[in-house]
Amino acid sequence: MHTPRLGQRDLFPALEVDVYLNHAAISPPSVAVRAEVLACLDGYSRQGVAWFSRASERRQRLRAALAGLMGVDAAHVALVPNTSAGVVDIALCLPWQPGDRILLFRGEFPTNITPWQVAAARHGLELVWMDADDFRLDRDRALKELARHLAAGIRLVAVSVVQFSTGQRMPMAAFGALCEKYGAELFVDAIQCLGGAPLDVAGLGIHYLSAGGHKWLMGPEGTGVLYVAPQCAAALRPEVAAWLSHESPFEFLFKGPGHLVYDRSIVAGARLVEGGAFNVLGVAGLEASVGLISQLGVEHIYAHVQAWHDAIEPELAARGFVSGRMADPDGRSGILSTQPPGTAGAAAWARALADHGVSCASPDGWLRMAPHWPNAIAETTRVVAAIDSILAAGGPPA
Template identity: 35%
Template sequence: MDRAAFRSHFPVTGHWAFLDHAAVAPLPDVAVAALHEYGASLAANGIAAVRDWTHRVREVRELARRLVNAPSADDVFFVPSTTHGIGVIAEGFPWRSGDNVVFPADEYPANQYPWLNLAGRGVEARRVPTRAGRVLPDDLRAAVDGRTRLLAVSAVQFATGFRADLDALGELCRERGVFFFVDAIQALGAFPIDVQRSPIDALAADGHKWMLGPEGAGFGYVRREWVDRLHPIGVGAFSVARPLEFSTIDFTLKPHAGRWEGGALNVPGITAFGASLELLLNAGVPALQARVLELTDYLSEKATAAGWDVYSSRRPGEASGIVSLTVPGVPAEAVVAACRAAGVIVNARAGRVRVSPHGYNNEGEIDRFVAAVRGMTKDQ
């Protein structure tokens, strides 16, 4: 990866040391240009340009397929949020009263509430405690029994940065006949996920974090063998096999994930999202992973040397782009505010400071963060 060339696509570097990609990432210039291009085309042509943008949606679907190595672009469907993608599975799954779903207790709310919402259908939600922020496969295994139908987990935990072993969890699900769902929003774009290598049955992720796209444009994946076993939700004119024959009612659903795209898509968002995906794929996600881990290792070393407590696991295979830390005696929100005043963007989650650099960041920006925190602690 040409680091300088990759970094040149991020205007945010001219104003901020932006270290908060686990929240809402800044757009690269290519995504901004794509939004302008779409707007100009729509203003000048209206529906006369629809074929151009339909073609672009197909191209972006293929980019999303490549990112997760799905067997076909038809296994991918666009979503306006990770929550929507989770809902496709939670509401469409063939539950029976007495079933249960297993997930870590510290999951982001979007990967808890849809499962908790199933109580009225007789489905038990089993929240498995984590251990110092770590999600242990053996703990999840112990919670699975003969009525467990689904295991849901984030690829990376939003508050601690713990990265799950998706291969091991997928194998656990295969052994026990359990559907494996992954909330991938805190990994995709910075860490590879391969749905053919890891036995993942479905995943979902909005594009506005590590995939560097605008909010409201992301994608989901469903393994083809499950398409007809899930009850389709959000069905509309574009869910059917002959979507453009508006005067013919033929309720034959598409035989793939496209059935979950019932209505008009967020075409401008998808267009910009595609530009960001192209940038990431051209840089190479494995190279981005290596760079992100370099930066988080550097940050963790600096933080430890300063006497701060790094909560996130730094074990091989468990570290991610998120470093959760505490500054003794200083509230996390105060650290965030002081950093903002110093031109550094970080965040706070679960009472700790959360720092999340991407592959275009550099050590100098980590140093700015460290200096900003040291500056505030000297004043106290």
């Protein structure tokens, strides 16, 4: 049993980076994740198919653990290979009518745009656009605009809970309430939130959620979760159904002849997308990382990460970095993004910081720092020293 401690990275002994601030990109596996992945591989190495029942039980446990993080029932949760797969599945399975309107947000990660564009081209849907950043710059005005669009008739709103570039947490309670008022459905990409910040999915009125496992959930790539609200399950069309989407899909393998039939009913809701053999190694790793997160408690992790941001944000401001973090705590997340001073740009700053042992990112022109539970607050001093040294050298090399 591994015991995680906030601000301690003793479960990451192999990590070669001095200060790892890229949990919004890919989290490195902890020793707990590595151990479970290797144990699963060993199990299959020793027993082959006999290990499958353990992998299957683990899958059920993981669905329940992820449901717990979201405050929903595990019956409405499926495991998917990544965020994109969950978006594509819902975009394919929704019973669209020609002319249905989807509200999208400029500035979103493309995962939550492309599948809706494809659905629009296929079914003759209309895409309506707002700017995600308007909700950071003038939230009240943007919410009024959102209400105007919804009042004009929107079938589905597709938005990320946390914007990948600025780190803005979108006003999900207002989104949920407005969608309910105007009869729209709410789809969220939660990969930049789940595991790093609390998310009351049922309470917020979210209808569909997709989130990959390799960022704030700290599992391996190739894992993820899809939630479908119970009231939406029956309407989904089984456009992505395959052999494991059926009720009792294994009977023809174990019950003798006569069970190989092709008209078994297909499960309704999220589980219909679990159509075939799954990523057992990834699921083993994700169960381990979610276990550590649950031991610590997402509320505590979030408070710790905010303390990290609080420690560095004024230091950055004093050096000319303009923070994108909202003054309103409701608009914050695990991501602290800034616009660096001078003309070098965020990408050059990220490269220069990497040379000083600090791993961060530069999505869409923002310098993004994304610490998680293993990051010590004291690391902020190290990051500031790296920045001072880059500034003393005249800024990052071009």
